[in-house]
Amino acid sequence: MTSMMAGNTSTQRSSTATATGAAVEIDDVAVRFRTKKKDVTALTDVSLRIEPGEFVSIVGASGCGKSTLLKLVSGLLRPSSGQVRLHGEDVRGPRRDIGYVFQRAALLEWRSARRNILLQAEMRGMPRAQARERADELMAMTGLTGFEDAYPNELSGGMQQRVALCRALLHRPPVLLMDEPFGALDALTREQMNVELRRIWQETGTTVMLVTHSIAEAVYLANRVVVMTPRPGTIAELIDVDLPVERDYGKTMSEPEFARGTGRIRDLLGAASASD
Amino acid sequence: MAAQSATDELERTGSAGAVTARPRRGAGASLARFAQQTWRPVAVLAALVVIWWAVTAANLIKPYLVPSPGKTFDVILAQTGYFAHNTWITSYETILGFVIAIAVGVLSAVVMVYSPTVEKSLYPLLLFAQVIPKIAIAPLFVVWLGFGLSPKIVVAVLMAFFPIVISTVTGLKSIDPEMLQLSATMGAGAGKTFWKIRFPASLPHLFAGLKVAATMAVTGAVVGEFVGANEGLGYVILQANGNLDTPMLFAGLLIMSLLGVVLFVVVELLEYFVLPWHASRRTDAATTSL
Numbered sequence A: 001m002t003s004m005m006a007g008n009t010s011t012q013r014s015s016t017a018t019a020t021g022a023a024v025e026i027d028d029v030a031v032r033f034r035t036k037k038k039d040v041t042a043l044t045d046v047s048l049r050i051e052p053g054e055f056v057s058i059v060g061a062s063g064c065g066k067s068t069l070l071k072l073v074s075g076l077l078r079p080s081s082g083q084v085r086l087h088g089e090d091v092r093g094p095r096r097d098i099g100y101v102f103q104r105a106a107l108l109e110w111r112s113a114r115r116n117i118l119l120q121a122e123m124r125g126m127p128r129a130q131a132r133e134r135a136d137e138l139m140a141m142t143g144l145t146g147f148e149d150a151y152p153n154e155l156s157g158g159m160q161q162r163v164a165l166c167r168a169l170l171h172r173p174p175v176l177l178m179d180e181p182f183g184a185l186d187a188l189t190r191e192q193m194n195v196e197l198r199r200i201w202q203e204t205g206t207t208v209m210l211v212t213h214s215i216a217e218a219v220y221l222a223n224r225v226v227v228m229t230p231r232p233g234t235i236a237e238l239i240d241v242d243l244p245v246e247r248d249y250g251k252t253m254s255e256p257e258f259a260r261g262t263g264r265i266r267d268l269l270g271a272a273s274a275s276d
Numbered sequence B: 001m002a003a004q005s006a007t008d009e010l011e012r013t014g015s016a017g018a019v020t021a022r023p024r025r026g027a028g029a030s031l032a033r034f035a036q037q038t039w040r041p042v043a044v045l046a047a048l049v050v051i052w053w054a055v056t057a058a059n060l061i062k063p064y065l066v067p068s069p070g071k072t073f074d075v076i077l078a079q080t081g082y083f084a085h086n087t088w089i090t091s092y093e094t095i096l097g098f099v100i101a102i103a104v105g106v107l108s109a110v111v112m113v114y115s116p117t118v119e120k121s122l123y124p125l126l127l128f129a130q131v132i133p134k135i136a137i138a139p140l141f142v143v144w145l146g147f148g149l150s151p152k153i154v155v156a157v158l159m160a161f162f163p164i165v166i167s168t169v170t171g172l173k174s175i176d177p178e179m180l181q182l183s184a185t186m187g188a189g190a191g192k193t194f195w196k197i198r199f200p201a202s203l204p205h206l207f208a209g210l211k212v213a214a215t216m217a218v219t220g221a222v223v224g225e226f227v228g229a230n231e232g233l234g235y236v237i238l239q240a241n242g243n244l245d246t247p248m249l250f251a252g253l254l255i256m257s258l259l260g261v262v263l264f265v266v267v268e269l270l271e272y273f274v275l276p277w278h279a280s281r282r283t284d285a286a287t288t289s290l
């Protein structure tokens, strides 16, 4: 299993890597928003390099620029200064070689679960039969079998998030960006989604950037955790998580490395809020 | 026989159990729900007719002021051909005016939403056109377009146009910005984004405007007829008024209101079929229109 995983990741690497090799490169980026009342510096001095196949969590207080960071990587937002590169290419406008999961599921309420997922294929002009097959495969993988034809208002919050996740994965994006995707879920569903997400990541070898407010979630899922501090939003520390690739919810959480990681993040975030 | 019906029953409940996860959205279910929602207003309407009848039967009001329902219906039955023709004329003007208003209204709204420059220049003009009393400019259309149907259609368009533009603009603007960002990450162009996300999302607003516009179109057509016509329900009412023929006047009014209600219900039915997802949600909120 581990060797298969490694093979998977390496093919991913060779297929997406270009001259520089990194999946995501953020170089000394600053973002300022000009509003009528005042200028807000959302991000400053942010540099980050993410290798293909990495799983990076981003934590930080509300308003420290986590969403802004994801918008930069996806090209939905241009930096005021600095550079953002995806697979070695400058990000100039919205990128279509990513999958984006928003904080709210953002489903079209007039489309069934399956057709919401297939929106991705329709917009991209993917071959229909192939896309449908892939959608069914993803729905099976995320436990949505039997709800293919249900409408969003007939789905629970967790199911809606799973539909959004399937939609983001349909086109096998080399980079998956997730903005607090599980914020609205109850603890148990959230755990299940974490386990699922971890498995999907292992199976697909996608590079993941996940914004979360849960320190435990951040450490359980990631290879690295980006801890951010607000006003102005900047990266306080990058924490490596030296946990085995195969993780088990209960066991992983009782490991000393897990306690070290979460403890360090808590210290950093606590220090940030204390200095407020 | 009994056993047969028992298995039937079992099969039916069995299949009903299977669909609970995914409620059926068939036409039958929609119609049943529609009937369930409409019986109350229909009952109220019936009660009003009964009160009308009771008031006139008890001679509380002079018959030349308010005729009895019986007498009113008698007038309609005695001259069905006359009423049918004039109802057809007004319906024609109304529906044509309504359809033109939808086409022009939705199109202008789309242009306005996508071009702030156009919006800024067109909006004041639109408001100006809306605040001019239509009855005041209707004679002008008669001068320009003659006594035919076109001036009535124009007034109907003018009356129905405004709510459609406003509701469509509101609908198109109320799109969740995240939906548009999502579309951008899918590499979708403006056209696909409009047809697959923005326009369908605006439909609930559009339909709200259409319902108002439907009743406005009837008013517009009748106003046009008041100003200069030799046929149509507006003409019938004007004639009856001149002759102090209150049963005829009431008959005209009744049919005219009915025309408005029918058009409204048609729009509402259309909404049920076009937006099952939205209508079902509204049922939960227990808001009944009509």
Ligand SMILES: Nc1ncnc2c1ncn2[C@@H]1O[C@H](COP(=O)(O)OP(=O)(O)OP(=O)(O)O)[C@@H](O)[C@H]1O
Residues within 6 Å of the ligand: A033, A034, A035, A040, A041, A042, A060, A061, A062, A063, A064, A065, A066, A067, A068, A069, A233
């Ligand atoms: N479009 C905008 N215009 C003006 N200011 C903005 C805009 N978007 C974000 N900001 C500001 O930038 C800062 C960072 O916002 P961002 O949404 O990235 O925070 P966040 O870390 O995602 O917060 P949360 O955890 O609450 O989602 C905030 O102070 C916010 O007020």
Ligand SMILES: [Mg+2]
Residues within 6 Å of the ligand: A066, A067, A068, A179
């Ligand atoms: Mg955010």
